[in-house]
Amino acid sequence: MNKSAILHLSESFMAYAIGEDELNIRLRAGREDEVDVSLLYTYKFDYPHSWQEANMEKTFVDELFAYYEINIKIKDKRFAYIFKIEEANKTYYLSEYGLEETYDLDNFYFTSFHMPYINEADIFKPVEWMRDAVFYQIFVERFNRGNFDKDDTYINQKWLDLPSPKSFAGGDLRGITEKLGYIKELGINCLYLTPIFKSPTNHKYDIIDYFEIDPHFGDKKDFKKLVNKAHDLGIRIVLDAVFNHMSHLNPIFIDVREKGEKSKYYDWFYIDGDAADIEKINYQTFAHVYNMPKLRTSNKEVQDYLIKVGKYWIEEFHIDGWRLDVSDEVSHDFWKRFRKEIKSAKADAVIIGENWHNAETFLRGDEFDSIMNYAFSKISLDYFTKKIDAKKASDCFNMVQMRNRNQANMMMLNLLDTHDTPRFITEINGSRDKHLAAIALSVVYMGANLVYYGTEIGLEGKGDPDCRRSFPWISLEKNISYLEKIKEILNIKGHRAIRDGKIKISSKDDILLVERFDSENKLSLAINLGDDLDFDLGDSNILAANKYEDKKLGENSFVIWD
Numbered sequence: 125m126n127k128s129a130i131l132h133l134s135e136s137f138m139a140y141a142i143g144e145d146e147l148n149i150r151l152r153a154g155r156e157d158e159v160d161v162s163l164l165y166t167y168k169f170d171y172p173h174s175w176q177e178a179n180m181e182k183t184f185v186d187e188l189f190a191y192y193e194i195n196i197k198i199k200d201k202r203f204a205y206i207f208k209i210e211e212a213n214k215t216y217y218l219s220e221y222g223l224e225e226t227y228d229l230d231n232f233y234f235t236s237f238h239m240p241y242i243n244e245a246d247i248f249k250p251v252e253w254m255r256d257a258v259f260y261q262i263f264v265e266r267f268n269r270g271n272f273d274k275d276d277t278y279i280n281q282k283w284l285d286l287p288s289p290k291s292f293a294g295g296d297l298r299g300i301t302e303k304l305g306y307i308k309e310l311g312i313n314c315l316y317l318t319p320i321f322k323s324p325t326n327h328k329y330d331i332i333d334y335f336e337i338d339p340h341f342g343d344k345k346d347f348k349k350l351v352n353k354a355h356d357l358g359i360r361i362v363l364d365a366v367f368n369h370m371s372h373l374n375p376i377f378i379d380v381r382e383k384g385e386k387s388k389y390y391d392w393f394y395i396d397g398d399a400a401d402i403e404k405i406n407y408q409t410f411a412h413v414y415n416m417p418k419l420r421t422s423n424k425e426v427q428d429y430l431i432k433v434g435k436y437w438i439e440e441f442h443i444d445g446w447r448l449d450v451s452d453e454v455s456h457d458f459w460k461r462f463r464k465e466i467k468s469a470k471a472d473a474v475i476i477g478e479n480w481h482n483a484e485t486f487l488r489g490d491e492f493d494s495i496m497n498y499a500f501s502k503i504s505l506d507y508f509t510k511k512i513d514a515k516k517a518s519d520c521f522n523m524v525q526m527r528n529r530n531q532a533n534m535m536m537l538n539l540l541d542t543h544d545t546p547r548f549i550t551e552i553n554g555s556r557d558k559h560l561a562a563i564a565l566s567v568v569y570m571g572a573n574l575v576y577y578g579t580e581i582g583l584e585g586k587g588d589p590d591c592r593r594s595f596p597w598i599s600l601e602k603n604i605s606y607l608e609k610i611k612e613i614l615n616i617k618g619h620r621a622i623r624d625g626k627i628k629i630s631s632k633d634d635i636l637l638v639e640r641f642d643s644e645n646k647l648s649l650a651i652n653l654g655d656d657l658d659f660d661l662g663d664s665n666i667l668a669a670n671k672y673e674d675k676k677l678g679e680n681s682f683v684i685w686d
Contacts, residue, residue, distance in 0.1 A: 125153075125154065125157045125211045126156070128155055129153055129154035129157070129189055130152065130154075130209070130223055131152040132151050132152070132207065132218060132237065134237040134238060134239070135239065135240075137150075137464075137484055137488075137528055137529050138150040138152075139237065140184055140529050141239070141242045141246065142195060142247075142530070142531075143247065144244060145199070145423075146196065146198065146329060147195070147196050147198060147203065148195050148529070149180070149193065149194050149196060149205065150191055150192065150193050151191070151193075151207050151209075152191055152192075152193045152526075153189065153190050153191075154189065154630075155187070155188055157211065159210060160179070160210045160211075160476070161192040161208070161209055161210075162177050162178060162206070163179075163205055163207060163208075164177050164206050165177075165178070166197070166204050167200040167202060167203060168200070168202035168204050168233070168238070168240075169200070170200070173232070175229055180192040181193055181468070184525055185519070185630075186523035186526070187516070187519040187520075187523070189294075191522075191526050194370040195355060197542060198316075201241050201242040201619050202238075202240060202241055203239040203501045204236045204237070204238050205221045205236060205237050205238075206227060206232070206236050207219075207411055207634065209223075211324070212640075219232075219235045219236050221235040221362060221537070233416065234383045245277070246490075248269050248488065248532070249489070250398070250534055250535055251445075251474045251535060252472065253313075253360070253472060254474055254534070255534060255535075255572075255623045255624065256313075256613055256616050257313060257360075257572035257573075258312050258567075258572070259301060259312070259314045259316050259362070259574040259575065260312040260316070260574075260577060261315075261316045261317075261318070261574055262300060262305055262317050262577050263543045264319065264328075264341055264374075265292065265326045265327070265341075265592075266287065266293055266295050266577075266592055266594040266595065267295045267299075267300060267442065267577055267594060267595050268295055268296075268298055268299030268300060268302060268303050268597065269283070269294040269296055269299045270297070270300070270301060270596060271299070271342060274296070274339070274340075278292050279292050279294045281291055281331065284594060286593065287326075287593060288589055290326070291436060294340075296338070296340065296341045297320065297346040297347055298346055298350075298441065298587040300315070301324045301349055304353055304357055304359065305357075309611070310580060310611055310614065311611055311617070312359060313358055313360065313612030314359060314444070315361050315362065316362045316447055316533060317361070317362070317363055317364060317576065318543060319340060319363075319364045320347065320450075321334055321336060322336045323350075324373060328417055328578060329416070329545070330366075330369070330370065330372070330373075330416050331374065332370075332373050332374050332375075333374070334430075334433040335433065337435060347441060348441060351441050359670065360445070362443065362444055362474060362476065363437060363443050365430075365434060365448050365449060366434070367433075367449070367454060367458075368418060368419065368429045368450035368453050368454050369410040369415070369416040369419060369450070370417065370419060372402055372415070372416070373415075376389045377389070379392070380392070380393060380395070380399065381401075383399070384400075384401070391420060392419060392420055392425065393407050393417050393418065393419065394407055394408035394420055395407045399497060402414045410450060410453075413565075416591050418453075421455045421457075421458040422457050423673060425506065427458050429496055430458070430462070430553055431462055434446060435464060435465060438466065439469055444470075444472075444473060444474065445475060445476065446473070447476045447478065448475065448476065448492070449478050450478060451477035451478050451492070451495075452477065452478075452479045452480075452481070456485070456486070456491065459492065460491055462475075463490060463661075464492055474493050474535070475492050475494070476489075477494070477496070478495070478496050479495040479498075480496075482499075482527055483495045483527055483528075484527050487532040487661050492532075493535050494535040494536055495537065496537050497536040497571065499523075499524045499527075500536070500569065501539050501545070503517055503520040503521055503524070504517075504548075504562055504565060505540075505640045506520075507636070507653075508548075508561070508562050509551065509552060511528060514631035514651075514653075515631045517631070517636055517658075518636060521569075525570065525629070527629065530672075533570050533571060534571060535571060536570065537571065537572050537574050537575065538569050538572065539567060539573070539574040540563070540574075540579070541591065542574070542591075543576070543588070543592055544591075545587070546590075546591055547578075547584055547585040548562060548579075549583075550584045550585055550586055554584065555680060556582055556606060557680035557681065558653070559579075559582065560609060560613065560670045561614050561653075561670065561682040563579070564650065564651070564668065564680075565573075565638065565649065566650040567614060568616070568638050568684065569638065570627045570640075573617070575610075575614070575638075576594060578593070578595050580603075580606070580610045581600060581603035581607060581623065582606055583595070583608065605619060609670065612668045613668050615668075616647070616667050616668055618638075619647050619667070620642070620644070621640040621641055621686065622640050622647060625642040625645060626640070626641055627640055633657060634653075635650050635652050635659070635677065636649075636653070637649070646686060647667070647684065647685070648685055648686070649683070650664070650683050651681070652679070652680070652681050653679070654679065655679060656676050656677065656678050657680065658676055659672070659676060660679040661675070661685055663685070665686050666683060666684070667684045667686060668683075669681070669682065669683040670682055670683075
């Protein structure tokens with residue numbers, strides 16, 4: 125047995141409360157080790173102490189490790205436990221003292237793992253509607269123009285011209301409202317809009333006024349109408365919060381530039397000197413650009429201001445949550461407070477961080493509900509460009525699943541591309557077959573999923589700004605069959621096995637297999653990127669497929685069945 129592979133961390137993503145009387149416990153072991161794992165447990169203040177034993181299930185396997193899990197109902201919130209690991213004719217016990225061949229159960233209070241007490245406030249409560257959420261991300265400036273009476277002198281490109289970093293095409297909020305029926309029919313139940321607040325740029329990630337709609341996009345009446353109509357159609361609205369930095373043209377920062385240390389906002393930023401100098405850039409910024417000065421989010425006044433922003437759009441316009449820009453560069457201290465304030469305003473408002481890397485420290489139930497799952501998109505990109513095979517993809521997906529609590533996994537926002545990446549279909553050389561299979565994977569995978577506007581008609585684009593092209597509405601009709609296939613795939617998101625089920629990811633004969641299941645329902649996905657393979661599903665009910673015929677999976681094909 126590979127003893128160095130054995131790992132358990134108490135009160136972490138490997139031991140946490142699911143509810144007031146239920147825990148999830150995990151143990152990591154070596155992938156190749158043939159072991160049986162049991163949980164031995166008792167209760168801290170039971171006298172005399174009687175130990176109970178429960179078998180643990182091997183649930184995920186990655187390249188190096190196997191993971192064993194158990195969801196266990198408990199009668200007392202003060203829980204003590206160790207692990208029994210059996211290999212052939214040898215037995216080991218794992219406690220805080222390490223791995224031993226014997227264990228003194230009578231003196232467990234020195235070395236056993238503990239859940240000292242399950243406090244209700246510490247339980248990570250999922251946002252229930254995220255279980256079957258299908259997001260549609262809109263880069264507002266490029267989706268659709270609905271207001272032709274506005275001052276459009278700022279527009280400097282024709283609608284279908286390729287964009288430049290500083291070009292404006294004229295998209296607005298009325299344009300989105302006009303297309304809500306189309307969005308609903310596509311199978312979308314949540315919109316994620318890039319920033320809509322007053323800003324000098326087309327992307328609006330440098331905000332001048334957090335309490336005003338950018339006039340390029342409309343006004344508060346336009347936004348209110350959009351939210352109300354969306355809600356009437358069962359579509360939620362999530363806005364983009366830029367709290368790491370603001371525009372250098374924001375009156376708050378201008379005050380600092382003009383008054384220096386005498387400004388009441390001086391300590392809102394990180395300034396090296398008496399005053400902010402945009403030529404010397406003697407202040408911290410986002411990405412080393414002068415026009416986005418970084419906010420000191422550990423400052424209570426800054427926190428008060430940003431929380432006021434967050435609550436305002438919920439309380440006044442009833443939005444359904446926030447996507448948090450550059451969230452991993454903002455202090456944990458602020459996010460913990462932000463969560464409490466936002467949840468007090470709307471308990472089921474979702475909080476989604478833009479973290480591109482392992483975000484376990486943000487996903488413990490006291491900061492974010494979810495992150496934009498770029499780990500999913502990277503593994504998918506590697507798999508569909510054939511940098512890795514199905515086995516390696518399976519290993520990677522399983523590894524990512526074991527980073528976080530299951531509450532976070534079920535709310536992960538799984539994406540293939542966004543306004544910050546090349547279009548996925550461009551990265552896979554325009555293969556619509558692969559694209560459909562990748563969308564199917566994002567739907568069946570654990571969590572919510574995101575469709576970047578234009579995906580449904582195969583809109584292409586390289587990196588920023590090319591990935592932010594205007595939606596070519598004139599091309600809709602000629603892409604109708606592709607659009608209908610994507611609707612068919614997205615419709616599966618409501619399947620009970622996806623909404624409530626666990627997940628198993630594996631591979632066989634270079635086919636990637638994903639199963640979702642609960643006690644009553646099961647759904648499976650198979651993807652084949654190689655040559656035709658025999659794949660007999662018998663009398664199974666096929667829910668969606670592409671290039672699955674005559675009991676064969678063709679090249680770059682997929683099939684979903686239950």
